[in-house]
Amino acid sequence: MSNGTPEPLVRFINVRKSYDGKADAVRALNLDVETGEFLTLLGPSGSGKTTTLTMLAGFEQPTEGRIFVGGADVTRVPVEKRGIGMVFQNYALFPNMTVGENIAFPLTVRRTPRAEIAAKVARALSMVRLDGLADRRPQQLSGGQQQRVAVARALVFEPRLVLLDEPLGALDRQLREQMQYELKHLHARLGVTMVYVTHDQIEAMTMSDRVAVFSTGQLRQVAPPRLLYEAPESLFVAQFLGESNTLPGTIARLSGSECSVTLADGTTVIATAVGACAAGTAVNVAVRPEKMVLGAAAAACANKVQATLLEVSFLGDQLRLRLGAFGREDIVVKLANGAGQETLDPGAVLTIGWHAGDCRALAS
Amino acid sequence: MKTLQPSGIVLAFAWLVLSFLVLPAFAVIPVSFTDTRYLSLPEEHWSLQHWRTFLSSQDWVDSIGQSLWIAVVSTVLSVVAGTLCAIGCWRLSSGLSEKIRGLMILPMAVPTIVYALGIYRLYVELDLVGTMLGVMLAHAVTGLPFVVLTVSASLSNLDPRLEQAARGLGASVRQTLRYVIVPNILPGVLSGAIFAFIHSWDELIVVLFIGGRALFTLPRRMWDGINDNLDPVIAVVATAMILFTLLVLTAELSLRARRAS
Numbered sequence: 001m002s003n004g005t006p007e008p009l010v011r012f013i014n015v016r017k018s019y020d021g022k023a024d025a026v027r028a029l030n031l032d033v034e035t036g037e038f039l040t041l042l043g044p045s046g047s048g049k050t051t052t053l054t055m056l057a058g059f060e061q062p063t064e065g066r067i068f069v070g071g072a073d074v075t076r077v078p079v080e081k082r083g084i085g086m087v088f089q090n091y092a093l094f095p096n097m098t099v100g101e102n103i104a105f106p107l108t109v110r111r112t113p114r115a116e117i118a119a120k121v122a123r124a125l126s127m128v129r130l131d132g133l134a135d136r137r138p139q140q141l142s143g144g145q146q147q148r149v150a151v152a153r154a155l156v157f158e159p160r161l162v163l164l165d166e167p168l169g170a171l172d173r174q175l176r177e178q179m180q181y182e183l184k185h186l187h188a189r190l191g192v193t194m195v196y197v198t199h200d201q202i203e204a205m206t207m208s209d210r211v212a213v214f215s216t217g218q219l220r221q222v223a224p225p226r227l228l229y230e231a232p233e234s235l236f237v238a239q240f241l242g243e244s245n246t247l248p249g250t251i252a253r254l255s256g257s258e259c260s261v262t263l264a265d266g267t268t269v270i271a272t273a274v275g276a277c278a279a280g281t282a283v284n285v286a287v288r289p290e291k292m293v294l295g296a297a298a299a300a301c302a303n304k305v306q307a308t309l310l311e312v313s314f315l316g317d318q319l320r321l322r323l324g325a326f327g328r329e330d331i332v333v334k335l336a337n338g339a340g341q342e343t344l345d346p347g348a349v350l351t352i353g354w355h356a357g358d359c360r361a362l363a364s
Numbered sequence: 365m366k367t368l369q370p371s372g373i374v375l376a377f378a379w380l381v382l383s384f385l386v387l388p389a390f391a392v393i394p395v396s397f398t399d400t401r402y403l404s405l406p407e408e409h410w411s412l413q414h415w416r417t418f419l420s421s422q423d424w425v426d427s428i429g430q431s432l433w434i435a436v437v438s439t440v441l442s443v444v445a446g447t448l449c450a451i452g453c454w455r456l457s458s459g460l461s462e463k464i465r466g467l468m469i470l471p472m473a474v475p476t477i478v479y480a481l482g483i484y485r486l487y488v489e490l491d492l493v494g495t496m497l498g499v500m501l502a503h504a505v506t507g508l509p510f511v512v513l514t515v516s517a518s519l520s521n522l523d524p525r526l527e528q529a530a531r532g533l534g535a536s537v538r539q540t541l542r543y544v545i546v547p548n549i550l551p552g553v554l555s556g557a558i559f560a561f562i563h564s565w566d567e568l569i570v571v572l573f574i575g576g577r578a579l580f581t582l583p584r585r586m587w588d589g590i591n592d593n594l595d596p597v598i599a600v601v602a603t604a605m606i607l608f609t610l611l612v613l614t615a616e617l618s619l620r621a622r623r624a625s
Binding site: 108 | 504523526528529530531532533534535536539544547548573
């Protein structure tokens with residue numbers, strides 16, 4: 001674009017989808033996917049993430065709204081005319097074809113010349129490190145190898161956009177982590193835009209440039225993983241992504257981005273105000289367990305409180321403490337099990353503290 | 365693990381049932397080699413005279429031609445219509461498609477004589493009685509259930525996401541059918557074709573009703589032969605039909621074995 005801001009590759013504009021005419025599977029969706037980025041759609045099942053992907057692929061049509069790919073309205077364009085690469089859950093390799101024929105499929109149906117197909121298939125096979133397996137049947141390969149074939153098949157015709165629908169769901173944990181890095185490296189090397197669906201938040205954080213969090217048919221927040229984790233804009237995001245201590249209260253005073261919140265037991269905490277807040281607004285104060293500190297470090301914090309240690313779980317690299325404070329018994333603190341970490345015993349009274357910047361007042 | 369050892373009684377019973385099923389059909393084989401002029405077992409020696417009569421009789425050879433031609437055309441019609449119907453039902457997979465599939469199996473459930481009577485009334489209107497086309501169409505309909513059943517069984521093992529994958533990777537509906545769906549259900553289609561073929565090959569009742577005076581398929585000529593006289597040529601034809609059907613069924617079985625491996 002002449003003004004220097006590139007047009008996004010994909011635009012959802014006011015998209016709504018209802019399967020039965022009553023409940024909305026997706027509603028009021030406005031989302032841009034930038035050229036070259038790795039965007040993950042994250043959410044629990046039934047949140048609308050898969051419906052969103054399915055509409056982008058063209059298997060379903062939006063009830064309302066429009067979808068643009070590369071500046072062109074594709075809302076009514078049939079699946080096979082969209083030129084989008086796809087990787088499916090459980091791979092969906094064609095059992096009647098060899099690995100080579102599977103990878104050649106998108107080229108065959110596009111009537112690519114034979115010699116060109118052979119060269120491209122060979123290149124795609126070596127890209128996913130499966131050289132020499134072209135004549136095998138998909139059933140003869142391991143799960144990880146089958147998934148690599150599916151990835152090669154989606155990339156072989158050099159699409160601008162590749163959609164991946166929980167592609168690693170069927171693999172065991174170790175293989176899944178390895179495939180996450182492989183996919184990420186492929187993405188970086190080819191510069192292709194990828195839209196990835198998963199319900200696994202760790203996977204989303206590891207791989208994505210940005211993550212779009214969905215719940216009950218609505219897009220809640222789109223942001224890079226770190227921002228999403230450190231600065232959630234809603235209680236749902238704070239609780240869905242990682243763990244949060246949430247303390248219900250009411251805003252007493254607002255000054256700039258900081259506010260003081262009166263909690264249910266009468267204590268006051270200083271928090272970062274999020275969104276449109278005013279004095280008197282009911283909020284939930286969210287604090288990550290690992291942002292809470294103990295002892296001397298706590299004394300320097302804006303928020304500090306005396307708490308009784310109720311339970312200690314030893315997790316190897318970290319300690320997970322459950323404490324009683326603010327009239328509750330479910331305050332969780334995570335401590336890294338660093339050098340010189342002393343033993344803590346239940347019953348001890350400790351000071352816990354945290355900074356106002358690590359604590360967000362989210363409208364409930 | 366203990367292997368299942370059938371007891372002597374069970375084994376004997378199994379052989380008895382098998383003989384009951386098979387022997388009456390095979391009884392015609394020695395009869396076809398009789399040296400007498402009536403339906404009986406060979407008395408003094410085995411003779412090929414009735415086989416010679418069969419193969420040199422223009423009527424019988426014409427009947428073989430008619431039966432084959434009708435069976436081939438009606439099988440092609442059944443296979444194309446039945447396969448497309450089964451694929452359509454599989455893709456929709458709704459309550460409606462279940463009902464349609466049920467409807468397709470109806471020709472198998474309705475007594476053939478009822479069906480033949482109905483089709484006779486219709487064919488009188490359409491002027492199709494006594495025509496080859498008429499019999500082909502009727503057999504195509506009665507052969508349909510075999511195809512719909514076997515193809516539906518094949519489709520139930522096919523991952524519906526394969527179709528989505530093919531479309532998502534750029535294949536049109538026709539390319540998806542050609543490269544992905546049909547190759548994966550081919551064994552079912554061939555099984556259905558073989559059953560539809562055998563069905564038309566030895567179908568008598570519909571032909572009796574709508575064959576008129578012009579059409580004498582193999583089963584119909586046998587029927588007339590038995591009614592007129594007890595010519596041993598009938599046994600020869602029966603033997604030939606059994607051998608031919610066995611050949612086709614063996615093809616079906618070996619297909620099934622290939623599918624299983």
